[in-house]
Amino acid sequence: MAARNQQTSTLMLKSAGRPPWYAPDGKNLPAYVVGIAGGSASGKTSVARRIVESMNVPWVVILSMDSFYRRLTPEESKRAFENNHDFDHPLSYDFESALRALSDLKQGKAVHIPQYDFSTHSPSSQSQYLYGASVIIFEGIFALYDPAILQMVDVKIFVDTDSDICLARRIKRDVAERGRDPLGVLQQYDRFVKPAYDGFVRPTMSNADVIIPRGLDNQVAIDLMIQHIKRQLDEHNATIMRPVLVGQYDGSSAQDGLAPTLVTVPQTSQVRAMQTILCDRSTPRGDFIFYSDRLSRLVIEHGLSLLPLKKRTVQTPTGLSYEGYEMEAEVTGVTVLRAGGVMEKALRSVARTAHYGKILIVGDPATHEPRLHYAKLPPSIERHQVLLMDPTIVSGANAMMAIRICLDHGVSEGSIVFVSLLATPQGVHAIQTAFPLVRLVVALLDSRIGKDDLLVKSGYGVFGDRYFGTEC
Numbered sequence: 001m002a003a004r005n006q007q008t009s010t011l012m013l014k015s016a017g018r019p020p021w022y023a024p025d026g027k028n029l030p031a032y033v034v035g036i037a038g039g040s041a042s043g044k045t046s047v048a049r050r051i052v053e054s055m056n057v058p059w060v061v062i063l064s065m066d067s068f069y070r071r072l073t074p075e076e077s078k079r080a081f082e083n084n085h086d087f088d089h090p091l092s093y094d095f096e097s098a099l100r101a102l103s104d105l106k107q108g109k110a111v112h113i114p115q116y117d118f119s120t121h122s123p124s125s126q127s128q129y130l131y132g133a134s135v136i137i138f139e140g141i142f143a144l145y146d147p148a149i150l151q152m153v154d155v156k157i158f159v160d161t162d163s164d165i166c167l168a169r170r171i172k173r174d175v176a177e178r179g180r181d182p183l184g185v186l187q188q189y190d191r192f193v194k195p196a197y198d199g200f201v202r203p204t205m206s207n208a209d210v211i212i213p214r215g216l217d218n219q220v221a222i223d224l225m226i227q228h229i230k231r232q233l234d235e236h237n238a239t240i241m242r243p244v245l246v247g248q249y250d251g252s253s254a255q256d257g258l259a260p261t262l263v264t265v266p267q268t269s270q271v272r273a274m275q276t277i278l279c280d281r282s283t284p285r286g287d288f289i290f291y292s293d294r295l296s297r298l299v300i301e302h303g304l305s306l307l308p309l310k311k312r313t314v315q316t317p318t319g320l321s322y323e324g325y326e327m328e329a330e331v332t333g334v335t336v337l338r339a340g341g342v343m344e345k346a347l348r349s350v351a352r353t354a355h356y357g358k359i360l361i362v363g364d365p366a367t368h369e370p371r372l373h374y375a376k377l378p379p380s381i382e383r384h385q386v387l388l389m390d391p392t393i394v395s396g397a398n399a400m401m402a403i404r405i406c407l408d409h410g411v412s413e414g415s416i417v418f419v420s421l422l423a424t425p426q427g428v429h430a431i432q433t434a435f436p437l438v439r440l441v442v443a444l445l446d447s448r449i450g451k452d453d454l455l456v457k458s459g460y461g462v463f464g465d466r467y468f469g470t471e472c
C-alpha cells in the first residue's frame with residue numbers, strides 16, 4: 001500500500017525543438033483532440049500508435065482510458081481475480097477525472113496521468129508526465145460515450161473489427177501481457193465484455209465522424225486520418241506566435257509607455273560603474289565574471305524583495321518576543337539555460353532554501369522563433385513564488401515561452417518575477433502586453449536591437465559567450 005501511495009513520475013520533457021504553442025497574447029491555443037473508441041482488442045491502441053509514429057513529432061500524445069479505471073474495494077478486487085468483476089460497464093470508469101485530464105491537456109497544462117496495472121487490477125506506482133501536446137489521442141472503449149468528453153473531442157473515430165478476431169486477439173494479449181489464463185478471459189468475455197459491447201460500446205459508433213473497419217489492417221483509412229491530423233497541426237502552427245518583432249514598440253529608450261510591473265534597480269553610482277565595466281568590450285573575462293556575479297546578486301536581491309511576506313513572531317535569546325516576518329511562500333528559481341545559470345549562482349548565494357528548475361530554449365537559426373528543448377520544474381512549483389532568471393531580454397520571445405511554461409505548470413502570473421541584467425523596452429513591452437501581472441526586475445534598459453540577428457547592438461554583447469568564454 002505504501003508503494004502505491006508513492007507515485008513516481010518522470011518530470012523530464014523530451015520535446016526536442018517544440019515551437020511556440022500559444023498566440024501573441026500569450027494564451028495557449030487548444031490542442032487538437034482525436035477520440036478513438038471501439039471494442040476491446042479491436043486495435044484502438046495500435047491505430048493510435050501508428051498515428052503517433054507517422055506524425056513523427058514529440059508533441060502528439062496518447063491518453064488512454066485505462067488510466068481512469070475506478071479503484072476497486074477489497075471485495076471487488078477479490079471478484080476481479082476470479083474474473084467476476086464487470087470492467088466493461090460505464091460505471092467502472094472515473095469519467096470526471098478523465099474529463100479533467102483531457103481538458104487540462106487540451107488547454108496546454110502539464111498533467112500527471114496515473115498508469116494502470118492490468119495484472120493487479122489497480123493503478124501502478126508510476127504516473128506519466130504529459131506536457132504541451134498539440135495533438136492528443138484519447139483512446140478507450142468508452143472514448144465516445146460521455147457527453148462532456150465528446151464536447152472536447154475534435155475528430156471522433158470508431159474502430160470496427162470483427163468480434164471473433166477481437167476475441168482471438170484478446171485471449172492472446174491478456175495471457176501474454178495482462179497475467180490472465182485463457183479460460184478466465186473467455187469467462188469474462190461471455191459474462192461482461194460481449195454484453196457491454198452490444199449494450200454500451202457499439203451504440204457510440206453513431207457519435208463517430210469516421211469508422212475504420214478492420215483497424216490497423218485498413219491502411220487507406222489510417223493514411224487519410226493522418227493527413228487530416230497533419231493539416232490540423234499545420235493550421236495550428238500557422239496561428240502560433242512568431243518572434244515579437246523589433247519595431248512593435250514605439251516608445252523611446254527610456255521607460256516610456258512601459259507598465260509599472262517593470263522595476264529597474266536603483267541606478268546607484270556602484271550600479272552605473274558595474275554596467276560600464278560589463279558594456280566595455282575590453283573588460284577581461286575575469287572582471288566580466290566578477291561584476292556579472294555582483295550585479296546578478298543585486299538584481300536577485302531586488303527581485304526577492306518584491307515577494308510577499310507574512311508575520312512571524314520569534315523569541316529572542318533574551319526571552320523577548322520579536323514581531324517579524326518570513327516569506328509567505330517557498331521560492332523556486334527557474335533558470336533559462338545557459339546564461340540564466342549565472343543568476344542561479346547568485347540566487348544560491350543568497351537564498352538558502354530555494355527550489356530550482358531549468359528550461360532550455362533555443363532560437364531557430366532561420367526564423368529566431370524560440371524552440372523548447374527541455375524543461376524540468378519542481379513538482380510543487382504551483383504553490384511557490386517563482387524567480388525566472390535570464391540575463392538578457394531582447395525580443396522577449398524566449399522570456400514569453402519561459403513564462404508560458406511556468407503558467408502551464410500551475411504557477412499564477414502574479415507569482416512570477418522575471419529578473420534580468422539587461423532588457424530592451426521592446427522585449428519588456430511584448431512581455432507586459434501578454435502577461436500584465438508578471439513583474440520584471442532589470443539592471444539596465446537598452447533599446448538598440450539588430451534587425452536581422454535580434455542581438456542587442458550595444459550593452460553587454462552576447463552575455464553567455466562573454467561569461468563562459470565561448471566567444472568565436
Ligand SMILES: Nc1ncnc2c1ncn2[C@@H]1O[C@H](COP(=O)(O)OP(=O)(O)O)[C@@H](O)[C@H]1O
Nearest residue numbers: 039040041042043044045046047169173216217
Ligand atoms: N491488424 C492487426 N493484426 C494483428 N494483430 C493486431 C492487429 N491490430 C492489433 N493487433 C494486436 O491485437 C491486440 C489488441 O490490439 P490493441 O491495439 O491493443 O487493441 P485495443 O486497444 O483496441 O484493445 C494487441 O496485441 C495487438 O498487437
Ligand SMILES: Nc1ccn([C@@H]2O[C@H](COP(=O)(O)O)[C@@H](O)[C@H]2O)c(=O)n1
Nearest residue numbers: 039040041087088118121122140141193
Ligand atoms: N483490471 C481490468 C481492467 C480492464 N479490463 C478489460 O480491459 C478492456 C479494455 O481495455 P482494451 O485495451 O481492451 O480496450 C475491457 O474490456 C475490460 O474488460 C480487465 O480485463 N481488467
